[in-house]
Every structure is written in structure tokens, then in C-alpha cells.
Amino acid sequence: MTQIKIFDTTLRDGEQSPGVNLNQLEKLEIAKQLERLGVDVMEAGFPASSQGDFDAVKKIADTVKNSTVAALARANKHDIDRAYDAIKNANKKRIHVFIATSPIHMQDKLKKTPEEVTKTAVEMVSYAKSKCEDVEFSAEDASRSDLEFMATVIEKVIEAGATVVNLPDTVGYTTPKEYGEMFRYMKENVKNIDQVDLSTHCHDDLGMAMANSVAGVQNGATQVEGTINGIGERAGNVALEELAVAFEIRKDFYPYYTEMTLNEIKRTSDIISQLTGMAVPGNKAVVGRNAFSHESGIHQDGVLKNAQTYEIITPEMVGVQSNNLVLGKHSGRHAFQDKIAQLGFDLSEEKLSEAFLAFKQLTDRKKEVTDDDLFVILTDIQTDI
């Protein structure tokens, strides 16, 4: 089994979600929870972007002990100085330097030739290395870059001291096959590639972030970058809780594991949702409200007999108290009987049939029947002699 390191960027790429703006205390609260969750690295922010972000990153670096604290920097000395100054007191620290390597970004955004980009990348990784032992280099828009060119850049930044090389699918454009092949290409063509951790960083514009991240891992990546709840720029980043749970549930298939404390997932998701104001969709995998809810009578009956009939993840594994049988028009007698026992009622067969009929009639008028609704039905029936 190979360990896949979890690099959480909820506090940096996640905070780039439109409308999200976390203050220093909020960022610190999330950082502490990410540490409890057991992420290997947390990217605390982008210190050169504002004084507020610098202060927040510094506070996190001063507080967090178990996870590496990373700070983002563009490939220039000012950003690298700000990043280092913010994280210098951290127990474990990393400077994360990035520059784009795709033709469209080099020509139209950076206005630099490929040779200039290579020179800047090498000089700035080397500068970061003079300050900090652990330096990550990201080739922004890697998935739209020329493979041969990128291989040269990567070989040179490794020589300059990079410890991690990240190949982002910045715009969520790639496919699992292409993304996997890119990692394989680097593994086969870059000198000393085995000295560094190769990393995925996938955005979800085409809903492929999870599949692409897994493809990267299957082709040699040993670090995955993403966020909790999949928040992030535009359509977001890969949801790290999904990846960690998938590796755990399908360990018969995937020879990988993470050090994430899975039963801290739900609490982390709730805190991040609350503080960012970004609601988690009900049907979201692993942490959505409906992930452990069952509506159909056939499913409810199955789950009551053996939860594994319709649940591949136990709620407890991810820190959810219990599954939830939602009583609605698709519910059957078995789930109904189970619920009324939970509410403390013990009815004769005849009264039970009467109550079930009243409940079914109510479901024609109400999508979800609550415990209060049932209480009214059941007390009426119990006292009706």
C-alpha cells in the first residue's frame, strides 16, 4: 500500500470561491479542524495577496503543529519573501511557488517566452530553497502545456531544489487518460523524478476532478491537492473527503491509503460550510444531507435488515451519528414500524394498521412526514378506544 499525502487548499484555492471571504479567526478555526482531520499539508493562504491574508497565514503557522503549513507565492522574490515571513515560525513549513507553462498563459498572460519562464522558475525555486527546505513547484495549466517543454522545466526545478512538483489541471479541461499519461510521461522522462513527490491538483469544471486525481495517483502521483466539500475557484477543486473515503472503501481495488482521520470528516465539512456560507448540496457524496438517507420503501426495508444492502459507507466512518430513514410516500410498513418504536409507541397490529393508513394519507399531502406529524397521528390512535 502506498501512502498518498493529502494537501488541503481549502484556505487558499477554497477561499477563492466567489463570495467567500474568511477573516483571521475563521481561517484559524478551519486550520485547527484540518489539523484534527489529519491533513499532511494545509495551504494556509497567499500572503502577498493582502495584509489580512498574511496575518491569517502567520497566525496559522504559529499555531498548527502536526500538519505542514504551506504558503503560495508567484514566481517573484516579493511573493516568496512574504510567503516565507508568514510561515517562518511553523513547526513544518513549505513555500509553494507557481508559474504557468501552457502556451496561452505564457504568451497572453505572462508575456514571456518559454525560455524566460524556465529561467524564472529555476531562479525562484532556488531563491525559495535558500529560505526554506521544503519547496513545492507548480506548473500552472500543466494539462494544456507541451509535455516535452514541461519535462525540461521540471528537471531543472528539481535540480534547483524543489521537493514537490505539482501538475495542475487549472481549468478542469483534462480527461483521466490524458492526465494519467502526463504523470507517466514525467515519471519516464524526467531525471531524478523519484526524488520528489509528484502532485495532482484538479479543478472540476467538467465534473472530472475526482476521476482525474485518481488517474494521476495511478500513474505515480503521491500527493493530491484539493479542498473539503470541493469548494474552490469556479466549479471548485476535487473534494478530498471523497478521495480519502474511496481509497478506504475500495482498498480491495486501490493500493493506496491516506492518513486522514475519516471520522472527523463530517465535522470539518460542517464547520467549513458554516464559515464560508457555502451550503453543501444535499446529494453531495460522503457529506451531503442525503448521503445516508433512504426514502424508498424497498431501500428502507433492506437497510433495516442489513444496512449494507444500500449503504457502502457507514455513517460512523465519516462521523455522522446514524443513517436516516426519511418517512415519505415511498416508505413501507417496516420503516414505519421501526420509527414508531423509536418514538416510544407500542401498538397492537390493528392500531398499527390504522396508524400506517393515516400516515400514508398524510404523505399524499406532505413530502416528508416529521416526528411531530407522527406524534400527532400516534397519540390520536392510541387514545382512540
Ligand code: KIV
Ligand atoms: O489551479 C491552479 O493551477 C492553482 C495553482 C496556483 C496551484 O491553484
Ligand code: ZN
Ligand atoms: Zn487551483
